[in-house]
Amino acid sequence: MESIRIAFSIDSLKLGGAERVLLRWAAWCREAGWDVVVITRQTADLDVYPLPQGVRRCFEPLLPAALDRLGWVAFPLRVYQLRQLLRQQRCHLAVGVTTLPSVKLLLACFGLQIRCIVSERNYPPAKPPLLPWRWLRRLTYPWADLHLVQTKITGLWLRDHCGVRRQLLLPNPVAWPFPDREPRVDPDHWIDADAPLLMGVGTKAMQKGFDKLMPVFKTLAGEHPTLHLALPGVSQGIYHGRDQQGWLRGLLGDDPNLQQRFLLPGTVGNMSRWYSRTTVFVLPSRFEGFPNVLLEAMAAGCACVASDCLTGPAELIQHEVNGLLLPEDATSDDWVMAIRELLNDPRRCMALGREAIAVRERFSSERLRHDFLEALRPLSHG
Numbered sequence: 001m002e003s004i005r006i007a008f009s010i011d012s013l014k015l016g017g018a019e020r021v022l023l024r025w026a027a028w029c030r031e032a033g034w035d036v037v038v039i040t041r042q043t044a045d046l047d048v049y050p051l052p053q054g055v056r057r058c059f060e061p062l063l064p065a066a067l068d069r070l071g072w073v074a075f076p077l078r079v080y081q082l083r084q085l086l087r088q089q090r091c092h093l094a095v096g097v098t099t100l101p102s103v104k105l106l107l108a109c110f111g112l113q114i115r116c117i118v119s120e121r122n123y124p125p126a127k128p129p130l131l132p133w134r135w136l137r138r139l140t141y142p143w144a145d146l147h148l149v150q151t152k153i154t155g156l157w158l159r160d161h162c163g164v165r166r167q168l169l170l171p172n173p174v175a176w177p178f179p180d181r182e183p184r185v186d187p188d189h190w191i192d193a194d195a196p197l198l199m200g201v202g203t204k205a206m207q208k209g210f211d212k213l214m215p216v217f218k219t220l221a222g223e224h225p226t227l228h229l230a231l232p233g234v235s236q237g238i239y240h241g242r243d244q245q246g247w248l249r250g251l252l253g254d255d256p257n258l259q260q261r262f263l264l265p266g267t268v269g270n271m272s273r274w275y276s277r278t279t280v281f282v283l284p285s286r287f288e289g290f291p292n293v294l295l296e297a298m299a300a301g302c303a304c305v306a307s308d309c310l311t312g313p314a315e316l317i318q319h320e321v322n323g324l325l326l327p328e329d330a331t332s333d334d335w336v337m338a339i340r341e342l343l344n345d346p347r348r349c350m351a352l353g354r355e356a357i358a359v360r361e362r363f364s365s366e367r368l369r370h371d372f373l374e375a376l377r378p379l380s381h382g
Contacts, residue, residue, distance in 0.1 A: 004034040004380040006093040007058075007086060009105045012042035013049050015203050015233065015267055017292040018121040020049060021172055022097045027052035028369045029376075037089055039082070041101075048267065050181070058085060072132065075104075083108040092380045095148075097121065099129050099137060106140040115379040119148040123311040124157055126287030127207070138162050145379050148372075150290035151311045168375045171315065172290045173365040174299045181269035187230075187277045190263050195226040196279040196343055199302075201271070201293040203233045205244040209284035209307060210234065214251040215332045220339060221258055227343070230263040232274060233293075275300035279349065280342045284326075284335065288312030295363060298323065298356035303349035305338050322355035 008026050013019050022038070030036045030052055037056040044057075051057055061081045067074045086094060086108060094109055095117040096102030102118040109116050118141060128134060141147070141162040148170045149155040158164035191197060198217065202208035210231055217229045234244050245264050252258055268274060275281070281297040283306040291312045297304050298316060304323035306313040307330065317323035324338050342349050361367075 004029075004032075004093065004377075005037075005089065005091045006034055006095065006376070006380075007037050007039055007089055007091045008095045008097065009039045009082070009101045010097045011101055012040050013038070013044075013047040014042070015048040015235070017172070017289075018098050018119075020292065021119075021121070022095075023049055023052060023055075024173060024175070024365070025095065025372060026055050028365075028372060030054045032373055037091075039085065041078075058089070060085060079104055079107045083112070086112065086114060093117065093376060095119065099124075100133060102144075103133060103136045103140050106143050107136075110143070115145045116143065117146045117148060117376065117379070118144040120154060120158065120289070121150070122289040123151070123154050123287055124161070126310065146375060148375075151315055153311050154289070168371070170368060170372060170375075171363055172292055172295060173368040174295050174359060174363045175365055176299050176360045178272040178275075178296065178300070180272065183267060184270040185232075185265050185268045185274075186270075187274050190230070190265060191228050191277070192226065195228055196224055197277055198227065198229045198280050198282055198339065199274060199278040199297075200229075200231050200282045200284070201233050201274075201297070202231075202285075203235065203239075205231075205234050205239075205248060206242075207286055207288075209286050210248055211251055212284045212332065212335070213282060214248065216335045216339065217262065218252065218258065219332070219336045220343065221261060223340070224343060226261075228261045228263055230265065230274065232265050232268040232271065234264055235266050236264075271296065272300065275302055278302050280305060280339055282335075282339065283307065283313065285309050285312070290315065295359055298359045301353035301357050303342050303352040304356060305335070305342070316359060321352075322358065323352055 006029050008022050010022050026036050026038055037058050039058045041060045063074055091114050093115050094105055096105035097119045098121050106116055141164050147164050147167045149167050150171050155167045221227050236245055252262055275297055281302040281304045283294050285307050287309050294306055294316055307328055308314055308325040309328050317325050319325040326334055
């Protein structure tokens with residue numbers, strides 16, 4: 001019997017939740033005996049995550065520099081090149097992850113005997129693409145044979161605004177115990193063993209609402225002289241036109257003591273060490289798809305406080321049972337009060353953490369792997 005051949009398409013394998021989930025799906029397919037290839041537009045220079053064993057890698061052909069500078073004008077050529085690559089790979093299935101790669105994949109597969117699956121990774125209206133992409137999304141998304149949606153509200157939006165009918169609700173899986181990878185960053189080199197630690201995790205400081213934490217940390221740091229705030233994932237350099245680390249440090253102010261207690265370790269591959277070191281995990285996001293970092297923090301047994309933004313955290317946290325959910329419009333004082341109560345009550349932190357680890361079973365890889373493969377298998381047979 002011929003092996004099922006499947007391609008996963010995404011822009012790059014840079015640091016991010018969408019990239020991690022794609023590679024988990026690719027590993028599931030490979031473990032099932034399928035022939036798996038991951039296709040990216042960006043080269044391996046941006047890679048943060050290793051490919052699962054047995055998974056192949058292809059890159060979309062580079063455009064000549066003159067054409068590459070034309071932007072939208074060159075988009076049809078990118079679609080054509082991806083189409084040719086898919087034909088060479090002789091795929092039965094193709095999965096597009098995030099909006100732009102999904103639109104391009106659907107156009108590239110049009111008229112080919114390839115069944116297409118699409119996965120949005122954020123709540124679409126929270127992070128709308130440029131108008132031409134929105135038009136193309138509305139045109140192409142109904143063509144997909146299946147949409148993998150993380151939350152019910154995302155599925156409803158896609159149905160109402162993009163005519164999407166064929167859907168599978170598939171939240172993100174959590175791997176337990178967490179796999180370690182490079183770079184390994186030892187939290188003991190950053191903070192004393194007995195110092196309390198607030199931690200948030202993410203690469204996109206504005207989306208994650210990390211700026212909201214600066215006045216909260218200022219207040220709580222005055223009450224707890226050894227309290228630290230760590231934000232792994234926020235990298236150095238410019239991201240979408242902004243120096244994220246410089247921006248956050250500027251919001252914190254000039255107090256050298258506060259600056260010393262505000263930790264920005266960058267990319268961290270051994271997050272299990274940091275979760276185990278955390279006193280309170282915080283996620284004041286403005287919007288989410290399905291927050292991997294919150295899922296992981298709960299699986300690690302952290303006491304978690306999250307913003308009840310439109311999608312994501314409420315799928316994981318039952319308020320006052322396995323964490324705290326604050327209203328989306330909660331003030332700095334609201335955040336201070338919630339975190340203060342946890343810092344002053346270690347028993348409550350432990351109780352919330354004990355309840356939080358139930359996500360290991362609820363979102364286990366084994367359970368979601370079965371749902372994923374069972375949904376894709378019928379599509380592979382035409």
